[in-house]
Every structure is written in C-alpha cells, then in structure tokens.
Amino acid sequence: MDYYLKLALLGGGVVVIGSGVLLHEWSNRRRAKRLLATRPALDPTAFGRAYFGQSGRRAVLAAQVREALAEHVPYKLDGLGPDDAFVRDLRMDELDSMSTAELVLSLEKRFGIDIPAEDAQRILTFRE
Numbered sequence: 001m002d003y004y005l006k007l008a009l010l011g012g013g014v015v016v017i018g019s020g021v022l023l024h025e026w027s028n029r030r031r032a033k034r035l036l037a038t039r040p041a042l043d044p045t046a047f048g049r050a051y052f053g054q055s056g057r058r059a060v061l062a063a064q065v066r067e068a069l070a071e072h073v074p075y076k077l078d079g080l081g082p083d084d085a086f087v088r089d090l091r092m093d094e095l096d097s098m099s100t101a102e103l104v105l106s107l108e109k110r111f112g113i114d115i116p117a118e119d120a121q122r123i124l125t126f127r128e
C-alpha cells in the first residue's frame with residue numbers, strides 16, 4: 001500500500017474511534033439529564049432544606065456539598081435526589097474517570113477535612 005492510502009485509513013480509524021467516544025459521552029450525559037428532569041427543580045438551598053432540613057446546619061452543609069458536586073458534572077443538578085448514585089445515576093465515572101476522586105479532593109479542600117480513601121470508596125450517593 002502506498003503511504004497516502006495508509007495515512008487515509010489511519011485517519012479514518014481515528015475519526016471512527018473519536019466519534020464513538022463522543023457518542024458514548026453524549027449518551028451518558030443524556031441519561032443523567034433525563035433522570036434529573038423527572039423531578040422538581042431545586043436550587044442548592046432548597047435541596048438542603050427539602051432533604052436534610054432536620055437542622056439548619058445540615059441543610060446548609062448539604063447545599064454546600066451539592067455546589068461542590070455541581071463543579072464536577074457537565075449538567076445542572078436541579079433534579080438531584082439524595083439517593084442518586086454518583087456512578088450509576090449521575091454517570092460521573094463515565095463522564096470523567098477522575099471526577100469522583102476530584103469531588104473528594106474538592107470536599108476536603110472546601111471543608112478543611114481529610115476523607116480517608118476507604119471512606120471515600122463507600123460514598124456512593126449524596127445521602128451517604
């Protein structure tokens with residue numbers, strides 16, 4: 001085969017693989033958005049009061065954690081529920097393989113705490 005034919009075939013393969021990756025990412029975003037759209041839209045403060053309003057402090061903390069989570073997903077979290085799984089429902093691992101680790105680091109920095117790796121692995125939903 002001549003050089004240009006090989007180059008064209010290689011380029012075509014890259015385009016096909018790249019398109020597949022983009023389609024997969026688009027599909028995951030769409031899936032998460034559909035789930036969130038089925039629920040009432042709540043801003044972070046209303047979310048904290050609605051699901052963690054047992055005390056004012058818990059509600060404020062929940063609102064702040066939700067704001068941190070919003071920095072790590074490419075869509076609005078208006079319909080977020082406290083039992084939505086970060087991986088299964090919000091597709092965080094599919095959107096960015098490091099997003100869950102980055103969320104933990106963000107929470108540690110925001111609240112000045114240390115979350116041991118063993119504990120971080122057990123955090124599967126917002127409520128946890």
